[in-house]
Amino acid sequence: MKHDKLAKELGLSDVYAIATGAMFSSGFFLLPGLAAAETGPSVVLAYLVSGIIVLPTMFSVAELATALPRSGGTYYIIDRSLGPMLGTIGGFGSWLALVLKSAFALIGMGAYISIFYEVDILYVAIFLTIVFGVLNVVGAKETTWLQKVLVAALVTIMFFYIIQGVFEIFSMDVFAVAEKQFTPFFTEGVLGFFATVGMVFVSYAGLTKVASIAEEVKNPDRNIPLGMFLAIGTAVIVYVVGVYIMVALLDPVAFREDLTPVATAGEVFLDWLPEPGGLILVVIAAVAAFASTGNAGIMSASRYPMAMARDKLMNRHFATVGKLGTPHWSILGTVMLMLFFLLAFNVAEVAKLASAFQLLLFALLNLAVIVMRESRIEEYDPGFKSPWYPWVQIAGIILSIILIFEMGVLSILFTLAVSVASIVWYKYYAEGKVERQGAIYHVHARLGEFKDHGLEGEMRTILREKGLRQEDPYEELVSRADVLEFSPDTEYDTIIREASNKIASKLGTPVDELVEMFSHTDDNIAIPIAKGVTLNHARIEKKVSPELVLVRIKEGYSDKKLKKEKSDSSSGEKLHSIIFFISPQENTGQHLRILAHIAEMVGSKSFLERWCRAESEEELREVLLRDERFIRITLNPDDNTQQYIGKMIKEVSFPGQSLITIIRRNGEIKIPHGITVLQEGDELSIIGEIEDIKELKTMLKQ
Template sequence: MDVYAISTGAMFSSGFFLLPGLAASQTGSSVFLAYLLAGFLILPSMFSVAELSTAMPRAGGAYYFIDRSLGPVMGTIGGMGSWFALIFKSAFALIGMGAYIAVFIDLPIVPVAVVLTLIFGVLNIIGAKESTGLQRFLVATLITIMIFYLVQGLFKIASLDLQVILNDRFDPFFQFGSHGFLSTIGLVFVSYTGLTKVASVSEEVQNPDRNIPLGMILSLITASIVYVIGVLLMVIYLEPAEFFQDLTPVATTGELFMDWLPGGVGLILVVIAAAAAFASTGNAGILSASRYPFAMARDNLIPSFFGKISANGTPVVSVIATTGTMILLLVMFNVESVAKLASAFQLLLFALLNVAVIVMRESKIESYDPGFKSPLYPWVQIFGIFFSILLILEMGILSVLFTLVIIFVCVMWYFYYAVDKVDRQGAIFHVTARMSRHVDEGLDSELRSIMREKGLRKDDPYESVVARSMVFDQFKKDYESLLTQVANHMTSRINCDANLLRARFAEGPDDHAMTLAEGVCLHHVRIPNATSSEMVLVRLAKPTVFKELGDESLHAIIFLASSTHNATQHLRILAHLAEVIDNGSFLAHWDKAKDETDLREILLRDERFVNLIVGETEASKEVIGKKLRDVRFPGQSLVAVIRRQGIVTIPHGDTELMEGDEVSIIGELSDIETIRKQYC
């Protein structure tokens, strides 16, 4: 999925094409500054969503994060809040589309918006979806037109009298004081809510640890530039009284400085851009909003019929409920009320998402493993919570009361309907584990499952740990002897007393041993101040039952020891081992392996690992007698171990390569492929 296209496309609609005039009527010419500060104030929530999305990439977005961190009560509020916020934003977008259509065709705005809602609702019911390619095209078109629009507007300013502009347009700057300015920030906050929309599709993003935060940051920069400069142009070119009443300020302003284009092409371009933006937001909004009742139904928070799927894969009941609610809002509320309510709910959600990050961090759940961590924790989150609450309070009594009513209704609904149907607690119970033994093990298990799906990170030392592992092949002795040999081997490598290490491995299967597949046991411990992660592979001479490990007949035992200082890396290595061993053919390959090299290679990802026999090919003969530092392997390839006459050594720069050396090299896919072509 294209994170930048999703985030940017979701932002450019009503917030820019419709809202500026309404916002300016509350604060005057300082409205462009309100947009700038709103973009700054969304940073805490953006960082929090990026962290949560890389830790828990699951469909459902804000609802899933809040439910799994704060529990199902808050999850109900978060799910309903997300649903309402998306509905309000989509309704607002369709009002804007109706307003821009009215530029060419004199039609009443609200009825047009209602008809458009019905059309998009039907399209979603029959399964029509925008492809990622279309989304990219729409965003590219919007950005291109907006750049042209901004450049033309700034160029035309040079011909204006700046002193007259300052006197006529910027005096007074804060027309309605600090209260009006803060209220306006809350109102325009809805313009940036699309930024976090990517959370609902984080499960589909490739390389989420990098692409989610990067895409969101670039999207925020783009939106902030367009919003601030674009609204500033509106302030400069439009009379205040006209600006305050204008529902199509981009079109009105564009007519003034793009009048040099023939046949009203400038106005046509603006209307096309606006219509595309509103259509994209409205249609995608119905599609996204309908996911929340669907996800909540799967979690038993609302009746199961909301989770029903049609023959073409559409959550038809959720789409109908979403479309019907949007129509009610369009009929019952005016434009400004819809925008305020959307902003108030989104502010509430952002506050909860900031709380969610604090709870997940303080829960100390080891399997909580975000690929991106919010900077300046917890101050960024505290700042985001404080200003979200402040802006909600500044937005007026209607927004506050409506928000409180929805919270009350959600809580009552949970205790009336869902309390007996839900068996999970959320990470908040792990925070209280210091005072109570009551811990939600289900969440930890779910996070471990996510960790397994995400796999290893680029800098995880899995390959090097396996490559330098000790192998006990055809082991025939008792379990006590095995523990002694394993501890004696590991002690020099991880800087730990052998007796302590042996005692840790012997503590019992419930603590440190697990059966990953039939016939395979994984023994793992974490040692304070361990200098590295180390592994020992044991292939038993025949299927053996060790009473210390239960009554299962074992073919293989894997020992892993790591430092306590990097718990998540230890868990990622465990998760990847489990993924490899879970392969149905693992045990067959293990039993048929010819030697210890084959045993290691079974656990390694073949595309990032190669064994090179020095002197076996003409190219490899050229490195005989050379020191490792003088051999230039491509990229960041690393020589993990060298086996010489059956002895495994950890190489260094002065290690001299000799004929017959078996060199184990790990690296990136492209680099390993180059080594294979050159030397093997």
């Protein structure tokens, strides 16, 4: 069985675990001593500066991943913004870099296990690669459950570690320690320091990999940026404070040659634990760190070939999602590639070469934000927007380029080789199969060139899948919508004018202005959004509340009447609903989200039947409301609703932020106000959050 989409099963804790787990491994457990050899005690500052330098890319990825929550992360973002050729480079490069990083992490895990047990490190890495691969095939939720356990163990032990280390330092003469251990601060000068920044910068690179599983994240607008912020905060604290402890407590010469500095420092201040308790804790943390990097790496890496296969850049089998809801062929391909590198190369050496490529991707991701913003695509609607645009992105590009040149000639050559190979693949395998061009063509369109309309459609689909945001007043909008009924022989101009009259009375806008706006939609025709339903929408420059008018033609309305010029191009379909929607020009994202949600509601199988069967205006509105966020009650002295009779609305307490939107009294509609007194027989339409409506139904025993 095949599925087109991956299930949205991952929450905030999963995002945090994946982002955090992807950062901790060699960067903390192997690298500090080697980095200190390049710059001395200033290695502590190098880790802090690296954490700051990664922020522009983190902001950019958080914005792009909330706007484009699709599997493939870096590849998908670069492809849709900069075009499929650069997308191919980003896809293959990201896949390769993450596979190498994951394989290297499992080698490191084997090294730490060998402290207590005589094992062949390579065989341990191969075994773990297969185990994590199987786990990834079983399911994303199962994979992230293990990831959360590993990260929880890692973070708990590391915070215990740094707290104990800080206490140890403060039990000594802090100033004497600073003078002895931190002087001279820059042993190799400014150039040596910045070379070290480039070396340790890749310790934070795993943070952005969470974008590759964005499609599987629930509420991505909140969970992706928040999970990334929490992860980078954790990483900076552990890296900076942890390395400070190592510098302060270890002999400088020995530290700069130590490949297990965390364990060595732990033995100094965890000596109060039963022997070898301190070492065991550090080894457990190291194993958890390397395992979480390897596990998260396989999960994230496998989404790259899947996304590329969806877009015809790789064999279509990589896009297959099996019965267990995971891309099993893509996972298998990732595991096989890891095994190949483990068996054929010195993974530690090859993994270092991928660092420059990672920095190239960071530069492209920052450029992607600029392209998406400047493309002015209305459907580009990120849940998080990077602050200080475009200066943050420009800084991210410049810093990435500077650090690339700190990586050395071999790393740069490796990056060029992968890029050239990717271009050759694209030219000879994919170019003839791919029609999209990327958002950069929308920038060209502003200069008189053409644009890729397919991208706009794809992003509208994303908007519909993401759904409404909490601040979007959809239920309130529908609840106060005017309802009009017309016969099949009514002219469309008459329908437009009547709908415009209703909206004009609420907004204080001239009727003729609204008629003009609704009469000049694309091709002078309302947009069909579902069987029997069309939508005519416009945006007004005034600051107004969005408004809806719902039109029903129960007997059916010929879509030929919607055309200004009579032609035979009509589908001949009978229309039963015409929806007019207007909102302010300043809130493009909300306008598009509401449009997308209306399309989703009218697209349900039962919509037309319920729409035509409705016997009142309230019932027509209810057809467009989400049942779980809506309730209608009638005030009756013989049931639990009697508590509201005789009270002003402002005196009534409903769960949460639930609101009375419409009162139907004696067959007439009343708009509720705070001083409106509720009477016996009133029908109240109430909207609220899902949990609040559930609580209200329980209170009223409905």
